[in-house]
Amino acid sequence: MAAALRAVTRWSPLALFPGVLLTGLVLPILVGVLGALLPALGYLPALGQTTWGVHVMAELLAHPSVFPALGLTLLTGLGSTLLSLGLALGLVGASWRTPWLRKLSTGLTALLALPHAALAFGLAFLLAPGGWIARMLGTVLAWETPPDWITIGDPWGISLLLGLTLKETPYLILMTLAVLPQVQASSSFRVATALGHSPQSAWWRAVVPQLLPRLHLPLGAVLAYSISNVDMALILGPGTPPPLAMLLLRFLDAPDLSQRLVAAACGLLLLVLTLAAAVFLLALEGLLLRGFRKWMTPGPSASPGWSFPGASLLGNGLVVASGLSVLTLAVHSVARRWSWPHVWPTQWSLRYWERHLHGVLELAGETLLLGVAATLLALLLSLGTLEFLAASGRSELSHPGLVALYLPLLIPQPVFLLGIQTLAVRWHLDGTWGLVLWSHLLFVVPYLFLSLSDAWRQLEPRYLVIARCLGLNRWQVFWRVKLPMLVQPILIAGALGFSVSVALYLPTLFAGAGRVSTLTTEAVSRASGADPRLIGVYALVQALLPLLILTGALGGSRGWLRHRRGLAA
Amino acid sequence: MPNLMLLRRGKRLALGLITSLLLLLTASPVPAAWPDVVQAARGQTVYFNAWGGSEEINAYLEWVAEQVDARYGVTLEHVKLANTTDAVSRILAEKAAGRTTGGSVDLIWINGENFATMKENGLLHGPFVEQLPNFALVDVTGKPTTVLDFHVPVDGLEAPWGMAQFNFVYDSTRLTTPPTSMAELLRWAQAHPGRLSYPHVSDFLGSTFLLQALLELTPDPSVLSAPVQSDEQLAQLTAPLWAYLDQLHPALWRNGQDFPANNALQRQMLDNGELDISLSFNPADTSAAIASGALPETARTFVLRQGTIGNTHFVAIPFNSSATEAAQVVANFLMSPEAQAHKQDPRVWGDGTVLDLKQLTPEDRARFDALPRGVATLSPEELGTVRPNPHPDWKNRIDAEWLQRYGQ
Numbered sequence: 003m004a005a006a007l008r009a010v011t012r013w014s015p016l017a018l019f020p021g022v023l024l025t026g027l028v029l030p031i032l033v034g035v036l037g038a039l040l041p042a043l044g045y046l047p048a049l050g051q052t053t054w055g056v057h058v059m060a061e062l063l064a065h066p067s068v069f070p071a072l073g074l075t076l077l078t079g080l081g082s083t084l085l086s087l088g089l090a091l092g093l094v095g096a097s098w099r100t101p102w103l104r105k106l107s108t109g110l111t112a113l114l115a116l117p118h119a120a121l122a123f124g125l126a127f128l129l130a131p132g133g134w135i136a137r138m139l140g141t142v143l144a145w146e147t148p149p150d151w152i153t154i155g156d157p158w159g160i161s162l163l164l165g166l167t168l169k170e171t172p173y174l175i176l177m178t179l180a181v182l183p184q185v186q187a188s189s190s191f192r193v194a195t196a197l198g199h200s201p202q203s204a205w206w207r208a209v210v211p212q213l214l215p216r217l218h219l220p221l222g223a224v225l226a227y228s229i230s231n232v233d234m235a236l237i238l239g240p241g242t243p244p245p246l247a248m249l250l251l252r253f254l255d256a257p258d259l260s261q262r263l264v265a266a267a268c269g270l271l272l273l274v275l276t277l278a279a280a281v282f283l284l285a286l287e288g289l290l291l292r293g294f295r296k297w298m299t300p301g302p303s304a305s306p307g308w309s310f311p312g313a314s315l316l317g318n319g320l321v322v323a324s325g326l327s328v329l330t331l332a333v334h335s336v337a338r339r340w341s342w343p344h345v346w347p348t349q350w351s352l353r354y355w356e357r358h359l360h361g362v363l364e365l366a367g368e369t370l371l372l373g374v375a376a377t378l379l380a381l382l383l384s385l386g387t388l389e390f391l392a393a394s395g396r397s398e399l400s401h402p403g404l405v406a407l408y409l410p411l412l413i414p415q416p417v418f419l420l421g422i423q424t425l426a427v428r429w430h431l432d433g434t435w436g437l438v439l440w441s442h443l444l445f446v447v448p449y450l451f452l453s454l455s456d457a458w459r460q461l462e463p464r465y466l467v468i469a470r471c472l473g474l475n476r477w478q479v480f481w482r483v484k485l486p487m488l489v490q491p492i493l494i495a496g497a498l499g500f501s502v503s504v505a506l507y508l509p510t511l512f513a514g515a516g517r518v519s520t521l522t523t524e525a526v527s528r529a530s531g532a533d534p535r536l537i538g539v540y541a542l543v544q545a546l547l548p549l550l551i552l553t554g555a556l557g558g559s560r561g562w563l564r565h566r567r568g569l570a571a
Numbered sequence: 572m573p574n575l576m577l578l579r580r581g582k583r584l585a586l587g588l589i590t591s592l593l594l595l596l597t598a599s600p601v602p603a604a605w606p607d608v609v610q611a612a613r614g615q616t617v618y619f620n621a622w623g624g625s626e627e628i629n630a631y632l633e634w635v636a637e638q639v640d641a642r643y644g645v646t647l648e649h650v651k652l653a654n655t656t657d658a659v660s661r662i663l664a665e666k667a668a669g670r671t672t673g674g675s676v677d678l679i680w681i682n683g684e685n686f687a688t689m690k691e692n693g694l695l696h697g698p699f700v701e702q703l704p705n706f707a708l709v710d711v712t713g714k715p716t717t718v719l720d721f722h723v724p725v726d727g728l729e730a731p732w733g734m735a736q737f738n739f740v741y742d743s744t745r746l747t748t749p750p751t752s753m754a755e756l757l758r759w760a761q762a763h764p765g766r767l768s769y770p771h772v773s774d775f776l777g778s779t780f781l782l783q784a785l786l787e788l789t790p791d792p793s794v795l796s797a798p799v800q801s802d803e804q805l806a807q808l809t810a811p812l813w814a815y816l817d818q819l820h821p822a823l824w825r826n827g828q829d830f831p832a833n834n835a836l837q838r839q840m841l842d843n844g845e846l847d848i849s850l851s852f853n854p855a856d857t858s859a860a861i862a863s864g865a866l867p868e869t870a871r872t873f874v875l876r877q878g879t880i881g882n883t884h885f886v887a888i889p890f891n892s893s894a895t896e897a898a899q900v901v902a903n904f905l906m907s908p909e910a911q912a913h914k915q916d917p918r919v920w921g922d923g924t925v926l927d928l929k930q931l932t933p934e935d936r937a938r939f940d941a942l943p944r945g946v947a948t949l950s951p952e953e954l955g956t957v958r959p960n961p962h963p964d965w966k967n968r969i970d971a972e973w974l975q976r977y978g979q
Contacts, residue, residue, distance in 0.1 A: 130845075132844060132845050242771060341842060433675050
């Protein structure tokens with residue numbers, strides 16, 4: 003951030019954008035973390051707690067579930083991060099020079115737009131012992147009762163790990179594709195194959211080691227999310243003990259209010275755990291790159307890696323599993339009775355849709371408004387900042403600036419949201435639409451900025467120089483040359499930003515104070531009744547809204563490009 | 572029973588006297604201020620924070636919103652919570668920030684521990700309950716839990732809303748003779764491994780299952796109505812419970828290594844055939860679930876011979892609500908015979924009334940008499956003895972000990 007601020011001192015009106023971006027997003031988070039830190043150290047005057055010390059930490063560590071929860075969280079968090087990284091690198095490596103990748107990436111973008119909760123519900127309906135897959139098998143094998151499978155909510159967190167992987171792999175694939183041009187993958191690859199390496203060997207030995215350092219921040223975001231998420235853990239994770247973030251919520255939800263101090267301490271532990279896991283991953287990367295140097299420079303070899311058919315199967319598998327999950331939601335939403343072992347509902351009914359359509363549409367409208375406002379604001383801030391960077395002759399934010407931008411994704415949500423809630427209440431901002439919008443910006447801006455900055459970097463600078471030479475000023479160049487050239491990435495980044503806003507649960511809950519609700523908060527509160535038909539209705543609409551916006555964005559950019567063939571290349 | 576004797580004298584006189592008696596009954600506790608409260612309530616908006624996981628309850632609250640709007644000009648917004656403590660935390664955060672007016676919650680659905688902590692931390696407005704006209708109709712003697720919430724005196728800080736009683740739910744095609752005691756339940760579970768479970772203790776029905784077992788297994792349940800005296804007392808009284816669970820758990824779903832996260836999920840597992848027994852706190856909601864297609868036609872309920880735990884759930888007004896008048900009007904309407912009868916209808920929600928039916932006018936009584944009972948609902952006689960919840964202290968200590976023993 004220091005570098006970014008130094009740049010601000012060289013005054014230009016454009017400097018306002020990074021200024022607002024960084025102070026508006028980073029400062030409140032730091033204050034929020036502080037607000038969570040105080041109760042962890044024993045200070046919460048509202049409950050008459052003013053004794054400073056480590057007694058709250060001690061109470062937390064004495065809780066019987068903490069250490070098992072810690073292990074479980076590390077396993078699912080690190081496991082899903084590593085697994086999705088491996089899948090992403092493997093898939094991209096096997097297919098980055100084939101036309102199939104372009105097709106796959108549309109499917110992956112759709113997966114990315116799918117809210118976590120909707121995907122998790124669908125997966126649960128699919129994989130549970132009484133779920134769709136078991137029913138299909140049960141009909142064939144004449145099972146009288148559902149099998150004794152330990153799938154959803156298994157004590158080792160495997161279904162949670164798989165759910166997270168399903169959701170995070172597409173993101174990492176798209177991020178990998180974005181950094182490929184930066185590391186000049188094609189030339190490294192050509193050199194390696196010219197030296198006699200097989201394509202797989204060239205990918206893993208020559209390209210991947212260059213990619214990894216550039217994936218640090220996206221990986222950090224994936225790691226922090228996997229460690230601290232509650233919406234997927236709630237649906238797919240085990241309960242005895244639960245992952246740490248769920249344990250935190252249990253402390254927070256305990257009727258005994260003094261447990262809130264323990265919840266704050268648990269938040270602190272979550273933060274430490276995330277940092278420790280990140281350091282571990284960095285160390286692992288260092289070790290691998292150093293330890294495998296011998297393996298990497300042995301001269302030509304034909305191993306290892308996946309062949310294209312295997313990768314295509316796996317990649318399509320990801321898309322199909324998610325598609326089936328959404329389909330189960332749809333079937334449940336129109337079922338009246340659907341008991342074991344029937345593969346299809348025995349009684350159908352549109353009753354839930356009839357009863358809820360009005361309310362759901364109203365909520366969808368509010369969600370849309372909030373998401374569109376957050377996306378437009380985030381676009382404005384991101385475009386302004388990118389222009390500021392371009393004007394000051396740099397192609398990207400300084401490293402500290404990037405970390406600052408990523409901060410909301412790197413710090414576990416429950417930690418700083420608690421602190422921010424107290425502040426918001428003090429300033430009478432809680433429950434206002436503006437605060438909810440701001441809380442969404444915290445998460446929409448980083449995703450949007452990062453996907454846009456790639457497009458900005460890849461823009462051929464000579465067009466801009468020519469435009470300047472033709473007498474256009476900076477503003478005209480931006481408006482008449484850059485924007486038209488970048489319509490496609492802007493629309494797609496906007497659609498993804500919108501999907502981030504739609505999926506936000508905890509931020510909306512904390513900032514909205516029950517006065518502002520979205521499809522997601524309503525879906526989660528109704529899901530507490532575990533009625534699959536109702537969950538089907540809400541989760542389906544929750545999933546369809548971002549997909550609709552994405553389809554619109556893709557259609558729009560296709561229409562835009564139809565008469566501008568040169569841009570499509 | 573003077574009114575019964577009067578009846579014999581003559582129909583006209585009796586009717587006249589009954590009417591005036593009833594008028595007296597309903598009129599006497601009304602403080603002069605009530606019309607002022609109703610007057611002030613007009614135009615206010617009440618943010619009612621209540622669990623939003625039940626279709627039936629949400630629909631009932633929509634009906635209530637229409638009624639209070641039409642009758643009192645009060646706007647009722649149901650803030651649907653995934654968890655009641657979401658709202659309790661918010662009220663606490665508001666207290667922490669020193670906000671004494673304009674709070675985000677105007678009415679909250681609570682009982683038991685949540686009430687105890689809110690009362691203890693000064694988060695509640697009132698006392699207000701005694702001045703609500705319909706409170707006079709509440710059966711405070713026949714249903715003592717309407718004024719003693721888990722043995723914590725209500726002190727006019729929360730208005731009784733409905734009655735609950737612990738019961739078991741099963742599918743009669745898979746379970747033919749339901750157990751009638753904890754000991755029989757254990758034998759059944761051992762004969763049918765993997766087909767029984769109970770929710771994790773973080774769900775209130777999970778801890779209620781433990782308390783229900785404790786009431787039946789401990790030699791002297793009467794001490795459970797006071798707070799825990801000492802660690803020795805706790806250890807001594809709960810020893811039979813842990814011995815029981817140690818025997819039970821290996822026969823449970825997933826060998827008692829994991830538990831359904833909540834009761835709603837467990838009911839879903841019963842419907843799916845993953846379990847044979849589920850738990851409920853509302854004797855009528857199994858019938859309602861059959862009607863909505865959430866459980867099979869063959870679902871039924873049972874209770875234990877020695878009686879099961881019953882309690883009352885309430886609505887309370889947070890200390891910093893800015894719509895206290897309208898919140899009181901809503902609380903009063905929720906206790907009205909009309910709203911209570913509509914609520915008890917198993918086709919609506921099926922939640923038991925807090926009112927003393929004997930005190931109602933014949934017309935109001937008729938509303939209750941006309942209600943169908945529902946195919947899976949037990950009669951009051953079959954439901955048997957209602958046993959009070961142990962003091963919240965026991966629940967906290969037992970939950971903690973349970974986590975220590977089985978929660979890892």
